[in-house]
Every structure is written in C-alpha cells, then in structure tokens.
Amino acid sequence: MLATHGFHATMTARPGLGDEVVALLLAAPSLPHPDCVVFLVGRSAGNPDVVHVTEGWTSPEAHAAFFATEPAQALVARLQPLLDGESQYSDEVPVGGKATF
Numbered sequence: 001m002l003a004t005h006g007f008h009a010t011m012t013a014r015p016g017l018g019d020e021v022v023a024l025l026l027a028a029p030s031l032p033h034p035d036c037v038v039f040l041v042g043r044s045a046g047n048p049d050v051v052h053v054t055e056g057w058t059s060p061e062a063h064a065a066f067f068a069t070e071p072a073q074a075l076v077a078r079l080q081p082l083l084d085g086e087s088q089y090s091d092e093v094p095v096g097g098k099a100t101f
Helices: 018-026 060-067 070-082
Strands: 005-012 036-043 050-057 088-092
Touching: 005 060, 018 036, 018 050, 018 070, 050 060, 060 070
Parallel strands: none
Antiparallel strands: 005 050, 005 088, 036 050
8 A cells, every 4th residue: 555645743742751652652543554554653862752753644534534533532632641832743745765673
C-alpha cells in the first residue's frame, strides 16, 4: 500500500514525561491498522521530552475515519495531560526511505 497522506508532529512532554509519551505512542492503536503504512516515533537528541511522530496513511479519508474512532480518541485523551503546550503539525506525504529497528 502507498501512503498518499501524512503528517509530522512534534510534541513536548511535560518535564520528565518523555518516556511515558513515547510508550503511549509506541502502543498506538494506529500501528496495526492496515491503512497506516508509516508510523515512526523519535526523540530530540538534545531534549528527551521533545517527541516526533511521522505518520503515513493510504488516504486522508482513512486517517480521518480512524482518528474518529474511540481507540484513537482515547489515545489523544491519555496524551494531552502529558504534554506541555500545543503540538506542532506539518503535512507531508511519505515518498520513500527506510526504517530499520
């Protein structure tokens, strides 16, 4: 499947809560979803409370439909109190690359 819709998000955890944010994201309900073809979580090398997420979806509609589900909304509700300020989002469409863990 190809990703035709995606975004990059940068969020800052409240001091000392970066590990908890990362753990929640790595257990995100979107990971096993067939329309989510890219889901990468990273951290700032200089500030472990700054967390980056890159997602790629088969379509904007698939992402919107998933985001409206109870599991997705529950994840957002669990993340919000851990974050300091507003997350920054930019749209992107994954075009290729590699991720090996």
